[in-house]
Amino acid sequence: MILSVSARKKLHALVSFLLAAALLVVGLLSAPLVQAGPRADKVYRQAASYYNNSRGFFVRDLSRNQWQECLRLFEKAYECDPRDQKVAPKALYMMAIIYSKAYEQFNMREDLKAAASYYEKLTFGFPDHSLADDAMVALGKIALKNRDNLEMLGKERLLNKALAMYGADQGVNDTAGFLLKRLQEHAEQRGIEPLPPAKSTIVNSITPPAHAAHVSRPVRFWSNENYTRVVIETSAPVRFKEHVLKAEGSLPPRLYVDLFDCRIPPTYQNPITISDGLLKRSRAAQFDPSTARVVIDLETFSQYKIFSLHEPFRVVIDITGTRQQKESTATVEQQRAWQADKEFTLVEQLGLGVRTIVIDPGHGGKDPGAVGRNGLLEKDVVLKVALKTRDALRKKGYRVVLTRSTDVFLPLEERTAIANTENADLFLSIHANSAPNRKARGLETYYLSLATSKEEKQAAALENAVSSKQLSELQDILSDLMKNSKIDESRKFAGTLQHSLAGGMQKRFNRVKDLGVKKAPFFVLIGAQMPAVLAEVAFLSNTEEEKRLGNDSYLAALAMELANGVDSYNRSLVAFGPSFD
Ligand SMILES: [Zn+2]
Incomplete structure (x- = not known):
């Protein structure tokens, strides 16, 4: 038996209230506060x-x-x-x-x-x-x-x-x-x-004063030669401000972020030497009693983007350097293996088309995503589709990397970071939708932009797991975040993919509704350095579509059409590539 505390709590709440009221009066009279x-x-x-x-x-x-x-x-x-x-x-x-x-x-x-x-x-x-x-x-x-x-x-x-x-x-x-x-x-x-x-x-112990928030995890980072994403997670939302310092003398270019009214526990204060591509070193310290500072030492520096995500609150910093991106990290043998079943074209051998695709099955682990009326989970459905799409694309000769291949939780910012550090040519996030209107059905493909329609806003709030207020805050800064993103290419990729997905499925099944290409500020697409889209392959909130998603052959068909869509997009690039006559 646990102690019964509810009665005491009520009394305590009342006493606290009276005490607070009394303190307020005391405060107004400018008397010293009771400690x-x-x-x-x-x-x-x-x-x-x-x-x-x-x-x-x-x-x-x-x-x-x-x-x-x-x-x-x-x-x-x-x-x-x-x-x-x-x-x-x-x-x-x-x-x-x-x-x-x-x-x-x-x-x-x-x-x-x-x-x-x-x-x-x-x-x-x-x-x-x-x-x-x-x-x-x-x-x-x-x-x-x-x-x-x-x-x-x-x-x-x-x-x-x-x-x-x-x-x-x-x-x-x-x-x-x-x-x-x-x-x-x-x-x-x-x-x-x-x-x-x-x-x-x-025993008495002397500790720094309490503040509203603290850094709640070690600073996380993903990095390659020309790109790094750094993520700082805190226990509650904090104000932050970044500063850039150019290289001077023996000092490398640096970027630092101050987090106000925020503590950083000693455990996270050690400098971490990373020397991983662009990122040389990261240091974090309590700059003054109320400011935590994270310093990032870089090899080279060209530009950066900074934004915050909620629940848990984290500050995400994307930095690009000035080095030429490596064409590919793959060996010639690997490329031969990936392209074993594929005819080589000159354009492809020169690495001008799509080679690497990162496929991102949405949600996972503690985050089930949408839940069907009969209990089917989005995280399970999209993982199956992603695995099948990977196999189909590999057969066509592409290199495919999955952000997750098992039922694990992965924060949204990590998914994009994987695509960027893998130097992916395309990023495809796979989801299943849900709507209050149970009759809603069909498939649609999104690219990153401002949401305008009610449905677009609904889908973004759902996939981002944020309130509509947080979504509108994000919309305000989105145009800045989208600079240098591959928006035009993403729209084109979304169009090609949706055409293949809807057209292909309609040929195989009846009652497949083509909802077309849409746009919304999905967190998972922000900062992607390649054409990036999010496909909603059906509505789990629709009983008939939920039933279809429980059927392996339906999932295999979806995967086949997604792979065909990627392939069509690649062929369209190659067709418009340079001429070698
Ligand atoms: Zn989803």
């Missing part, structure tokens, strides 16, 4: 004392009521000021310990779940507190002990965050064990005793 700190500290010490006294010198088991009383006292200390850097993390840690001890004693799953969630709250709410590592180690231990039953604990949330935070590779065997080892190393490096006894948590 929450000393009171929280006092309440915490009372709780700690009760805890120590009940357990006694010879640690003994407590009754359920005693555990609940301990919990109540630490919760009270926490609620004095949940953002207080000194008391709140210690109180969270103690609540987690109490729940895990209660779990050891009573073996109730709910207690373990609560323990994990308090450790998690501490780790992510106070990432630079000295107990954050210990909480992470404790989480790792819980994950390890319960590895057969991680679903119950919210495995994905717990482990993915922990792994991302410490930069561990995914797909390692026995993830939890690996995580634990990494965390213990980390804690030892920082000279922190893993899992201190309860008493040592009452």
